[in-house]
Amino acid sequence: QQICIAICNQKGGCSKTTTAINLSSCLAEKGYRVLLIDLDAQAHASLGLGVDIEQTEKSTYDVLINNAGLEDVIQKTSVKNLDIASANVSLADAQLELATVLGRESILRIAIHKLRLRKKYQYTLIDCSPSLNLVTLNAIVAADYVIIPVQTHYYSLEGMKELFSTIDIVKERLNFDVKILGILATLFDKRTKVSHRVLDQIQNYFKDLVFRTPIHYNVKLCEAPIYKKPIHLYARTSQGAKDYWALTQEVIERTLAK
Amino acid sequence: QQICIAICNQKGGCSKTTTAINLSSCLAEKGYRVLLIDLDAQAHASLGLGVDIEQTEKSTYDVLINNAGLEDVIQKTSVKNLDIASANVSLADAQLELATVLGRESILRIAIHKLRLRKKYQYTLIDCSPSLNLVTLNAIVAADYVIIPVQTHYYSLEGMKELFSTIDIVKERLNFDVKILGILATLFDKRTKVSHRVLDQIQNYFKDLVFRTPIHYNVKLCEAPIYKKPIHLYARTSQGAKDYWALTQEVIERTLAK
Numbered sequence: 139q140q141i142c143i144a145i146c147n148q149k150g151g152c153s154k155t156t157t158a159i160n161l162s163s164c165l166a167e168k169g170y171r172v173l174l175i176d177l178d179a180q181a182h183a184s185l186g187l188g189v190d191i192e193q194t195e196k197s198t199y200d201v202l203i204n205n206a207g208l209e210d211v212i213q214k215t216s217v218k219n220l221d222i223a224s225a226n227v228s229l230a231d232a233q234l235e236l237a238t239v240l241g242r243e244s245i246l247r248i249a250i251h252k253l254r255l256r257k258k259y260q261y262t263l264i265d266c267s268p269s270l271n272l273v274t275l276n277a278i279v280a281a282d283y284v285i286i287p288v289q290t291h292y293y294s295l296e297g298m299k300e301l302f303s304t305i306d307i308v309k310e311r312l313n314f315d316v317k318i319l320g321i322l323a324t325l326f327d328k329r330t331k332v333s334h335r336v337l338d339q340i341q342n343y344f345k346d347l348v349f350r351t352p353i354h355y356n357v358k359l360c361e362a363p364i365y366k367k368p369i370h371l372y373a374r375t376s377q378g379a380k381d382y383w384a385l386t387q388e389v390i391e392r393t394l395a396k
Numbered sequence: 397q398q399i400c401i402a403i404c405n406q407k408g409g410c411s412k413t414t415t416a417i418n419l420s421s422c423l424a425e426k427g428y429r430v431l432l433i434d435l436d437a438q439a440h441a442s443l444g445l446g447v448d449i450e451q452t453e454k455s456t457y458d459v460l461i462n463n464a465g466l467e468d469v470i471q472k473t474s475v476k477n478l479d480i481a482s483a484n485v486s487l488a489d490a491q492l493e494l495a496t497v498l499g500r501e502s503i504l505r506i507a508i509h510k511l512r513l514r515k516k517y518q519y520t521l522i523d524c525s526p527s528l529n530l531v532t533l534n535a536i537v538a539a540d541y542v543i544i545p546v547q548t549h550y551y552s553l554e555g556m557k558e559l560f561s562t563i564d565i566v567k568e569r570l571n572f573d574v575k576i577l578g579i580l581a582t583l584f585d586k587r588t589k590v591s592h593r594v595l596d597q598i599q600n601y602f603k604d605l606v607f608r609t610p611i612h613y614n615v616k617l618c619e620a621p622i623y624k625k626p627i628h629l630y631a632r633t634s635q636g637a638k639d640y641w642a643l644t645q646e647v648i649e650r651t652l653a654k
């Protein structure tokens with residue numbers, strides 16, 4: 139199998155990158171060959187896995203704009219079985235430069251197809267920036283599945299209408315098979331009633347679409363990137379590690395069933 | 397005095413709206429006449445102060461695009477001395493519609509000037525969306541001061557380069573007097589070492605520019621908008637209320653000195 143999962147939500151700071159890093163690392167730990175594609179000019183996924191952005195000549199920007207192959211951009215990480223196609227600040231211009239390109243939303247999908255002729259990754263994960271711009275659209279068009287992380291805060295559900303309608307339009311016109319793999323409740327602070335209230339809201343509204351395990355607020359998760367490590371290597375017994383292992387198990391179940 | 401303060405940071409979820417609501421409410425409580433201008437299509441400042449968005453015919457979108465006066469858009473809030481010019485989802489289109497308008501970054505400034513011929517507000521605060529687009533530029537061009545809320549998380553400093561260079565360019569070309577009133581450390585979780593580390597980093601780097609009081613992470617602050625109340629009315633003795641009173645005091649000192 140070769141499955142591609144985009145991690146999307148135009149809301150800032152709802153744990154897309156933390157999910158991208160830790161879900162891909164846990165899948166790699168389980169023995170799958172995993173590629174993480176960083177599609178955010180902020181490059182936090184790349185930085186959090188120890189990529190030296192300054193020293194890396196080509197990035198996903200070159201794949202989208204300069205016709206580079208993904209294989210020219212891919213490097214190993216310190217996590218066994220996990221490779222990364224890193225980002226850099228040039229991606230901030232990609233949105234504008236793609237505007238007039240023919241098939242501008244399909245560039246990444248074609249690049250992944252070409253890569254698959256040479257290199258087999260069982261899981262490809264894409265970390266998106268907090269926007270629904272042309273770069274993020276490339277991720278949704280390339281993906282088999284979308285994971286939507288949502289912070290359990292008041293108002294978090296409202297931003298999702300726009301994301302869902304974007305996915306519907308992509309499904310209708312560009313990628314007929316894309317599906318939502320699941321909604322992931324993140325930054326869940328179990329001591330607070332507002333967190334529980336929003337989690338109930340999410341579960342009542344989206345039902346089986348919601349991953350069973352919410353990702354709890356856990357300080358270890360915001361420390362791990364400082365040490366360039368995924369949570370299961372930085373703090374193996376932490377709540378954060380437990381939550382991401384549980385998510386990984388559920389992602390495997392939901393994707394293998396298809 | 398009539399002072400205009402824009403609350404800006406293109407990073408999502410770093411407490412712009414929470415700061416806009418509570419700083420403007422505390423200033424109003426101190427007896428100042430305050431106007432809060434909501435410039436975010438998500439309209440969280442408007443919602444958090446109890447505005448019925450569906451029932452409100454005109455919004456700041458109409459001020460930017462349809463030549464409406466701010467006075468047509470302003471309504472009272474349940475907080476004495478605090479009025480609001482509310483937002484709605486139409487603002488999402490303003491960025492594109494403004495692109496070809498002459499003087500497109502100066503529309504709000506002119507609207508505020510016209511308002512001042514009729515209505516005196518000692519403080520006008522502007523809540524911005526998490527972007528540096530044309531709508532946010534209108535806020536920076538209209539402002540005497542900018543407050544920059546920054547979450548005390550790893551990476552939070554990096555996004556600030558772009559914001560600072562944007563303010564520099566505005567200062568150079570469109571608004572020669574705009575100044576940074578201060579950097580506000582937000583969502584400061586004093587139990588975690590990463591929070592302290594980032595706070596030290598911010599204070600070492602920006603020195604006197606940093607407001608003395610960080611805003612601590614306090615659950616009451618994320619509950620207050622559910623009840624459509626500012627923190628000092630929702631939870632008067634909470635850490636969140638204390639922090640915003642301290643900030644208000646410091647904002648008054650820094651703006652009255654000029």
Ligand SMILES: Nc1ncnc2c1ncn2[C@@H]1O[C@H](COP(=O)(O)OP(=O)(O)OP(=O)(O)O)[C@@H](O)[C@H]1O
Nearest residue numbers: 150151152153154155156268354355356359360549
């Ligand atoms: N479950 C968690 N517990 C504690 N901290 C977390 C958790 N998830 C994320 N964080 C921290 O919150 C901040 C934002 O998380 P992250 O970068 O993953 O969000 P994002 O959605 O990728 O943000 P952006 O929209 O800017 O790309 C980071 O400092 C991260 O370390």
Ligand SMILES: Nc1ncnc2c1ncn2[C@@H]1O[C@H](COP(=O)(O)OP(=O)(O)OP(=O)(O)O)[C@@H](O)[C@H]1O
Nearest residue numbers: 291408409410411412413414526612613614617618
């Ligand atoms: N100091 C705090 N303590 C606890 N919760 C907070 C605090 N500040 C903000 N929050 C909560 O965090 C979330 C994000 O805050 P807020 O909406 O103020 O950020 P923002 O910068 O305006 O976000 P956006 O970029 O989406 O406009 C909200 O649910 C809010 O209630």
Ligand SMILES: [Mg+2]
Nearest residue numbers: 154155178182
């Ligand atoms: Mg991210």
Ligand SMILES: [Mg+2]
Nearest residue numbers: 412413436440
């Ligand atoms: Mg806001």
